[in-house]
Amino acid sequence: MMQDLQSIVSQTRRDILRMVHKVNSGHPGGSLGCTEFLVALYNEVMEIDIDFKMDGENEDLFFLSNGHISPVFYSVLARRGYFPVDELNTFRLLDSRLQGHPTTHEGLPGVRIASGSLGQGMSVALGAAQAKKLNNDSKLVYTLHGDGELQEGQNWEAIMYASAKKVDNLIATIDLNGQQIDGATNDVLPMGSIKAKFEAFDWIVLEVKEGNNLEAILNGLKEAKEKANNGKPVCILLETMMGNGVDFMMHTHAWHGKAPSDEQLANALSQNPETLGDY
Amino acid sequence: MKEYKNQGSKDTRSGFGAGLTELGRTNPNVVALCADLIGSLKMQDFINENPERFFQIGIAEANMMGIAAGLTIGGKIPFTGTFANFSTGRVYDQIRQSIAYSNKNVKICASHAGLTLGEDGATHQILEDIGLMKMLPGMTVINTCDYNQTKAATIAIADYEGSVYLRFGRPVVANFTPSDQKFEVGKAVHLQKGTDVTIVATGHLVWEALEACKILNKKGISAEVINIHTIKPLDEKAILDSVAKTGCIVTAEEHNFLGGLGESVARTLALSTPTPQEFVATNDTFGESATPAQLMDKYGLNAAAIVRASEKVIQRK
Structure with missing residues (x-):
């Protein structure tokens, strides 16, 4: 199983790099940092139906709040079977369903909300989670947020509401990569302890220190699932490395929203073997 | 010239409350959300009859719009209630991305629109909301004239698929349209x-x-x-x-x-x-x-x- 996931990870990294390289735009850094997490979530953890229906009844749901990491989202959805892998070739092109940031507007299977303007995903997930409760649907709602994204105030409205209203079928993951566009989060706007903040808002907080390690991620998600439905929302603080898997993209915020050159692409691809076949 | 009789002055927001109450009885998918203005929006009857279908969000309108968008994914028809100012300008980007661009079936119900909010003054009297909402692609914009029409419109938009902005007001005004009117969206x-x-x-x-x-x-x-x-x-x-x-x-x-x-x-x-x-x-x-x-x-x-x-x-x- 772990080997299968690892091969999807390698292929997804290639997809991300080739997508952003082709159109010379997009966000590879955060996408690479969250590749292991999303591959694990979609291929091992969530109970989903790839025959996509918007209402997601009796399925686990996922909402990507930090929509700029659309390359990894699109690759994971395509490789999981939501839409043809070849369509990754249309990323950010005219008339594509794969817009720069994810949207329902073009009807791409797997996407249930537009995101990109930051800070809105948790509220949407809360609504979907509360609808599940009304519908006696016991499946869970997962989300992913950037750490810099927590600077948007709407998150804290949602975080406060989630515990107050006992929305305990929600598992929100924060991508703690410590980076945002203008630099390190600690330089742009230091946020102190995010763990302490979530705990102060009465959430169950789990920490995954090795957020690019599949086994650690799976253990964290397993624990989160066990702790769900116990009266409190669950938060996973996922410590990731932006640009993971490509040596020159790691340890910097420089690749937040920048595409590699031809030479850089060749170098990056050489570090990530083709496993499932390039699109 | 046709003569129109005032059947007894009422506030349009009470028409919204009455329409919502009726929807609570007839449409199990209708849910209501409010940002700490239940009394002003006349939502109490709906809440009394359908407590499980009401969401008190607190003073957090941005969160309310997002939650409403999310509720539609589970097949619900959310009606949000707050003042027009806090229903539009305060939450424009949430409506734009999570509701309008995402094609969500949310009914944004806005009371206390315009100058007739009165003594609270300009911070609360929005005069720009129709413009804000009509510029959003796909958004339907309705401004009703009296109690009966507001009640009819509230009921009608539940069956009208898509994002809707329903604007009404605070003061007691003449109630002159038929109580049994059929409200047709887009029909003068x-x-x-x-x-x-x-x-x-x-x-x-x-x-x-x-x-x-x-x-x-x-x-x-x-x-x-x-x-x-x-x-x-x-x-x-x-x-x-x-x-x-x-x-x-x-x-x-x-x-x-x-x-x-x-x-x-x-x-x-x-x-x-x-x-x-x-x-x-x-x-x-x-x-x-x-x-x-x-x-x-x-x-x-x-x-x-x-x-x-x-x-x-x-x-x-």
Whole structure:
């Protein structure tokens, strides 16, 4: 199983790099940092139906709040079977369903909300989670947020509401990569302890220190699932490395929203073997 | 001239509350959300009868819009309730991305719109909300004129798929439309037939237009009065057919002339039949504290102002 996931990870990294390289735009850094997490979530953890229906009844749901990491989202959805892998070739092109940031507007299977303007995903997930409760649907709602994204105030409205209203079928993951566009989060706007903040808002907080390690991620998600439905929302603080898997993209915020050159692409691809076949 | 009787003055927001209560009994998918203004929005009856389908969000309108968007994914039909100011300008990007662009079936129900909010003053009196909402692709914009119509519209939009902005108000006003009316989104309502001038009005200005019509009639001027409750999509045919007879038009609304009903009408006419038009609307200004009647008089949003505009526009033919 772990080997299968690892091969999807390698292929997804290639997809991300080739997508952003082709159109010379997009966000590879955060996408690479969250590749292991999303591959694990979609291929091992969530109970989903790839025959996509918007209402997601009796399925686990996922909402990507930090929509700029659309390359990894699109690759994971395509490789999981939501839409043809070849369509990754249309990323950010005219008339594509794969817009720069994810949207329902073009009807791409797997996407249930537009995101990109930051800070809105948790509220949407809360609504979907509360609808599940009304519908006696016991499946869970997962989300992913950037750490810099927590600077948007709407998150804290949602975080406060989630515990107050006992929305305990929600598992929100924060991508703690410590980076945002203008630099390190600690330089742009230091946020102190995010763990302490979530705990102060009465959430169950789990920490995954090795957020690019599949086994650690799976253990964290397993624990989160066990702790769900116990009266409190669950938060996973996922410590990731932006640009993971490509040596020159790691340890910097420089690749937040920048595409590699031809030479850089060749170098990056050489570090990530083709496993499932390039699109 | 048709006579319209005030069946007993009521506030339009109570029409919303009554419509929501009825929906609670008839449509199990309808849910309601409020940001700490249950009393102002008249939502208590719905809550009493359907506590499990009501979401008190607290003073967090951005979160409310996102939660409403999420609820639609589970097949719910969410009605959000707060003041017009906090339903639009405060949460524009949430509506834009999570509701309009995401094609979500959310009903944004906005009370206390315009100057008639009264004494609380300009921080709460939004006069820009119709413009904000009508610019969003796919958003339907409705501004109802009285209690009965607001109740009918509230019920009707539950079965109207798509994002809707429903605008109503705080003050007690004449209730003159039929209690058994069928509300058709996008369909203008002809109230008076006339030949000299067309008056199209929305919201609280519809009753004022009828009053203006009586005054004009005494002066020997025959005015056609049309209630445009749906500003988007606009019933362009009703407007064009009327000006084909009258040759001039007055638009009346409790809103800034920029971005309001008048601008939508002007575009319709410019593309088809350029026609003299006068705007009864606020003139690119904020409001202020006072009673609703004082404000509507000071800012020129009443029957007297519609009469003046009608006489002026007829001269321009």
